[in-house]
Amino acid sequence: MEDKGEVLYELSPKFDFFYELTMPTGKKMKSSFIAVIVALVINVIIEIARSMAQDAGNYATMPMFKIITVIGLIFLAFFVLLFIARIVMQVLEYKGIKYTFYEKCMVYENNFLNQTKKTIEYSNIREIEIRRTLLDRMLNYGVIIIYTNAEKAYGSATVIYAVKDIEKHYNNIESIVHNGNIMNNPIKTGDVSKDYETHDQFVDAINTGKVQTNISQKNEENEEIK
Numbered sequence: 001m002e003d004k005g006e007v008l009y010e011l012s013p014k015f016d017f018f019y020e021l022t023m024p025t026g027k028k029m030k031s032s033f034i035a036v037i038v039a040l041v042i043n044v045i046i047e048i049a050r051s052m053a054q055d056a057g058n059y060a061t062m063p064m065f066k067i068i069t070v071i072g073l074i075f076l077a078f079f080v081l082l083f084i085a086r087i088v089m090q091v092l093e094y095k096g097i098k099y100t101f102y103e104k105c106m107v108y109e110n111n112f113l114n115q116t117k118k119t120i121e122y123s124n125i126r127e128i129e130i131r132r133t134l135l136d137r138m139l140n141y142g143v144i145i146i147y148t149n150a151e152k153a154y155g156s157a158t159v160i161y162a163v164k165d166i167e168k169h170y171n172n173i174e175s176i177v178h179n180g181n182i183m184n185n186p187i188k189t190g191d192v193s194k195d196y197e198t199h200d201q202f203v204d205a206i207n208t209g210k211v212q213t214n215i216s217q218k219n220e221e222n223e224e225i226k
Helices: 024-054 060-097 136-141 164-185 198-208 213-226
Strands: 007-011 098-103 107-108 118-119 125-131 143-148 157-160
Touching: 007 164, 024 060, 060 098, 098 164, 125 164, 143 164
Parallel strands: none
Antiparallel strands: 007 098, 098 107, 107 118, 125 143, 143 157
């Protein structure tokens, strides 16, 4: 197994009821919530109609209303239980999702029901993006999208949904990916990374110019051309 280096950061989505109702991940939960509201309204209408019939002295319709009321309550109970079940499933799924950022790569894992695991080298990451709606900002949530160099369209981006305190996580992830690319880039003056005890010490040495990478060399060459 390839050495990924030490774990630098871990991130998992955080469940929020109101946020999920606006997100694609909460589509089933939202449909169940709407079904509960509709079933509740229908039951209220049935009860109003039954009361009006009773006040009008139309007692012959009472047995029919009792049957309709029972059926309405059964449907309401079913949709309420379905709604609760989907909330529980969403919470459990989020608990099974983890994004782990190592020195050399990031790993996405989903261990809820079926298992999914994907490793992305930092050198294959093209761009990191934040997406937030107005409601996201109000709730301090958002989505982080990590674009890669994958040839297939459906695998060219990893989406991290339901990120709480998104600015903090975005800055940390961007820094890790940037530093990871520097760490894994060939060194112009030789492989001197072994002279530093920790990842942070090596990155500091690069940032202060004590160690020069091919990236920094290209930047210097571009400055000379200008």
